Amino acid sequence: MNKEGREELAALSFTEKVRLLEKLRDRTLALMAAGKELAEKKKQMKLDWAKCDLVEIDPLRANGPPVVKGTRLLVEEIIARYEYGLSVAEISKQFEIEVETVKDILTYAERHYALTRSV
DSSP, X not given: OOHHXXXXXXXXXXXXXXXXHHHHHHHHHHHHHHHHHHHHHHHHOOOOGGGOTTEEOOTTSTTSSOEETTSXXXXXXXXXXXXXXXXXXXXXHHHTOOHHHHHHHHHHHHHTTOOSSOO
């Protein structure tokens, strides 16, 4: 918090501070509930990557989770970074794979309702 913010907070009455804390608590609880709901939804919707040509599932690669074909790069890593807020270009650069590959994998996940934001 910057100096101005601290001064504004100091100027609030006790009652105003309590109301502010109650609002923050309510927002925090709402975000936590939304996060739990999203986690439960993802758990219920195990994505079937068998129909995606860019992905392979091989028990000898990374112990069997879906990976980008010909690599050991977990598809979940691409999705997690995208959900975190990285762009397609940033993910492509970070993992040294084609932009189109990242887009296609994310589009497949989006079509199967496994993304919280659209590609």
